[in-house]
Amino acid sequence: MNFFKRLFKIGQSEANSAIDKMEDPIKMTEQGIRDLKLNLEKNLESLAQVKALAIRAKSDVEELTSKAQDYEQKAILILKKAQKGAIETSEADRLAKEALIQKEEMHQKITMAKKEMVQFNTSVSQLEHNVQEIKQSINKWENELKTLKARVKVSKATKNLNKQMADIDSASTVSMLERMKDKVRQEEALAEAYGDIAKSSKSLDQELSEAADETETSAEESLLKLKESLKINDKDA
Template sequence: MNIFKRIFKIGEAQANKAVDNLEDPITMTEQGIRDMKADLNKSVEAMAQVKALAIRSKNERDEHESKAKDYESKAMLILKKAHSGDMAVEEADRLAKEALAKKEEAQQHANRAAADTEKFDKNVSQLKDTIETIKGNITNWENELKTLKARVKVSDATKNVNKQMAELDSAGTVSMLERMKEKVAQDEALAEAYGDLAKTTKSVDDEIDAAADMTESKLDDDLAKLKEQLGIKKDEA
């Protein structure tokens, strides 16, 4: 049936994680379940009709078997009457043959009805199996539909988030933020380098100034010159 082909396609798509290739997995699954329920109703109706035929065939079989037995009983009764002298032998034989012919005809009808009954009973059994299979499929796919709906919600949410992230990245926002982060890191490193350099330069200058400081020596020279101008000898001072 077409419905089973569609349902199996959905199952195959799920197994291969290719639900996106379907037009609408939820709608298709719901339609598939509705189709299976329609098939179930048709199967139940068909089984009821076949059951009715089986019952009718059984009744016909019983009826014709009863007739066959009745004709056989009548043939025996006629022969007994001829044997007891209540009926002419020739007439009894003729009527007994007619009764046996009727018995054979009735038995043939009974045999055909019995064959039909067996066939209809087999059809009923097959329809029962089909109905149980359809019921099981409906239950399974109704449960699967719940899972499928949940999966679609998660898939849609994930897809939307990923799409937003992709759009952000494509717009350059993420790249820009990464560049700004790198720039800040570079500025921090540069500032630290300048700080280290400033400390190093200051220490060297201090050492150089300390080593080249002539202030005290110049003051001593100036003092000596002033004393010399005043005529003050070094020893007197």
């Protein structure tokens, strides 16, 4: 007994390990449902066979009961004929006794047939219970399979998305962004440098023109200041 318990535990452990390692839960569940349906077919076949035996046993009981009653009736008829003188008393007693012996044998067979009928009916009840349980399990797991397929579809999509997100290197992305920011700064500095070069390459005339343009609005004031510095007034002019 202990050996079979250990063997069962080893098998159970291997089954759990196989479940842990399985790659396709949908296919495994579908195979499990097929196994349940095969088991259902076997139980239905056994149920039909045992039911047939139970029906046969019941029929035997009825037939044997009828025979026992018939033997009893024959014994009664024989004794009545003896009373009427139709049969010698000794012969009637012998025949009636044989009929009663046959009746007793029928009762013994009836007892055995009834025991078999009870056993068969008990087996029928157990098999019907098994069949009902298997049907419920099949129905349950077929519904579970629909849910499982939807869950697997969602989990695969989520896994793929998470995998894509996991493949994105946050550190390298931040580094790239920093490089882009530095590049923009470098471009800005380069633009400013070209601006300074452009300014330094201007001719003296351009500078004078730009300066003159900037002070054109205050030319009179500048003229007065110049004259004052030279001590020139309008009368001298």
